[in-house]
Amino acid sequence: MARIVAGIGSSHVPAIGAAIDNGKTEEPYWKRVFSGFEKSQEWMRETKPDVAIIVYNDHASAFSVDLIPTFALGCAAEFPPADEGWGPRPVPVVQGHPALASHIAQSVILDEFDLTIVNKMAVDHGLTVPLSLLYGQPAEWPVRVVPLCVNVIQYPPPTAHRCYMLGKAIARAVASFPDDLRVVVFGTGGMSHQLQGPRAGLINKEFDRRFLDKFATDPEALTKIGHVEFVREAGSEGIELVMWLIMRGALEQDAKEVYRFYHVPASNTAVGHMILENRRAA
Ligand code: DHB
Numbered sequence: 042m043a044r045i046v047a048g049i050g051s052s053h054v055p056a057i058g059a060a061i062d063n064g065k066t067e068e069p070y071w072k073r074v075f076s077g078f079e080k081s082q083e084w085m086r087e088t089k090p091d092v093a094i095i096v097y098n099d100h101a102s103a104f105s106v107d108l109i110p111t112f113a114l115g116c117a118a119e120f121p122p123a124d125e126g127w128g129p130r131p132v133p134v135v136q137g138h139p140a141l142a143s144h145i146a147q148s149v150i151l152d153e154f155d156l157t158i159v160n161k162m163a164v165d166h167g168l169t170v171p172l173s174l175l176y177g178q179p180a181e182w183p184v185r186v187v188p189l190c191v192n193v194i195q196y197p198p199p200t201a202h203r204c205y206m207l208g209k210a211i212a213r214a215v216a217s218f219p220d221d222l223r224v225v226v227f228g229t230g231g232m233s234h235q236l237q238g239p240r241a242g243l244i245n246k247e248f249d250r251r252f253l254d255k256f257a258t259d260p261e262a263l264t265k266i267g268h269v270e271f272v273r274e275a276g277s278e279g280i281e282l283v284m285w286l287i288m289r290g291a292l293e294q295d296a297k298e299v300y301r302f303y304h305v306p307a308s309n310t311a312v313g314h315m316i317l318e319n320r321r322a323a
Pocket residue numbers: 053054055056100231234236278307308309310
């Protein structure tokens with residue numbers, strides 16, 4: 042039987058990918074960011090999950106404003122890095138898990154969460170930067186990936202509560218997959234940041250720290266945060282944090298926080314990172 046062993050929260054700032062790809066990780070500005078992921082890379086090498094369900098958002102790379110699915114599940118055998126304007130990142134092609142992805146699609150759709158099924162999709166920094174932060178620069182990614190793309194680009198994104206409940210449906214789906222797979226769920230994006238308008242550059246450390254505290258111990262409190270509060274407190278791109286709640290919903294209520302890192306800034310963004318382990322499914 043497949044089981045979710047842990048959840049990983051991580052920001053996805055594209056400049057982090059550029060720093061890795063251009064050999065800048067030892068520069069003092071970037072070292073402060075990457076040092077926060079050294080223990081996590083060790084944890085990944087020890088945990089060795091078979092599959093990562095990566096909840097992320099596309100930034101008009103795979104989808105344009107012509108077509109914006111609320112939740113899109115990648116069921117393909119592989120997902121190439123997207124061209125984001127400077128060419129695709131020089132990272133390995135992401136290998137999918139079509140059997141698990143199709144099972145999740147069937148399970149959650151019959152559970153009344155209507156996902157879009159995607160059989161061909163390129164993946165941008167929203168997915169590849171968290172992978173790089175957790176795995177470094179391997180010749181091949183050592184994990185198969187089921188991408189779950191969420192609309193946090195154009196109003197209205199899904200609510201925090203809807204995301205949390207979808208996470209629970211995903212947990213039921215994984216638990217009913219017959220193969221013996223150890224699965225981690227990534228919740229990516231955030232934390233506070235705003236890239237546009239008069240408040241560009243906004244960071245709210247107090248909001249972020251409260252979010253991380255509640256995320257670990259009382260995630261249901263966070264499902265009550267509405268869109269206006271997210272945008273007011275965490276900036277227009279801070280709404281990306283609803284994706285973390287899909288991951289949290291997929292974990293046990295009393296999942297154990299085993300690692301946390303928070304750093305301001307990387308590019309325009311507050312970088313947040315947390316690892317939570319399920320207590321019963323290890
Ligand atoms: C930045 C952050 C993002 O989340 C993004 O998608 C693009 C840019 C930034 O901090 O520069």
